[in-house]
Amino acid sequence: MNDTLSLILQVFRQAWVAITVVMVTIAILAMISHILRTLSASVIGAQFWVYESLASIGTVLVVIGIAFLGIPPIVSAVSTSIPNSPGCGPIAELGFFASGLIAAIVSLRMLIAFFRTIGGAALGGTAQISQAMIEASEALFGMLLAGVVIPLVGMFIGVCN
């Protein structure tokens, strides 16, 4: 079970790196595209487009900053609430497997939520930052709940005192 957990976590880590690289790539391309949009708007005299493009560039930077600087500390802090050896008896191993995966799944889910937001901002649409924060909060709440549920399940089943 430890080998399986290590293998799955390795894949999740590679997925994290891949998603962060794609986010940076999309952010760079979004900024240069909005530079083009700003330039075109200023040439034809469309002031609203200029403001909109400049705001989009700022939005992309802010969302990247929030995602890269906010997610790791939050996940690290909340993952301490997950018991390392939850339960006892037959479900101890399964609980250990689950607790190892929870932080990884929550991290990726939060990152993907911000990835969608950056995609929206890159296309010039509304950046659903609030939606990303709601999804991140849901993921964190699920993580905290799992930290409480895992020992309770063990006690309910009767394998733990």
Place this chain on the structure above:
Amino acid sequence: MSLLISFLGLQGTIFESATNSLLYDGGGPGGTGIFEPIMTTISSIARDFWGVIIGLIIIAATLGMIFAVLRGAGGMLIGGSKETTVAVISIVGIVLLVVVGFVAVPQLAGLMKGLTPAPPF
């Protein structure tokens, strides 16, 4: 024209540095592992898209400056000083916008790449 050509040469350097080192260089801490083929394809497409956007920026800037010169010349022809002033300001603004974009975007890209965190699990 020679200024534009030398600027294009500078842009070629910026283009190479941006695409080779900023967009994708094998991934961050730990690498991308099994996602490497996908990342290579995405980075290839991203490089092409970057080149297209840069080209469009240069074209739009050139046309914008030519149009501003036309407006300024028309203003001078009829004795309109305001039109001429606006035209000069437009040209300067376009050049500044392009230079800021070509210098700032790679710097911001390097900043974002430096902020890329390691997996927190």
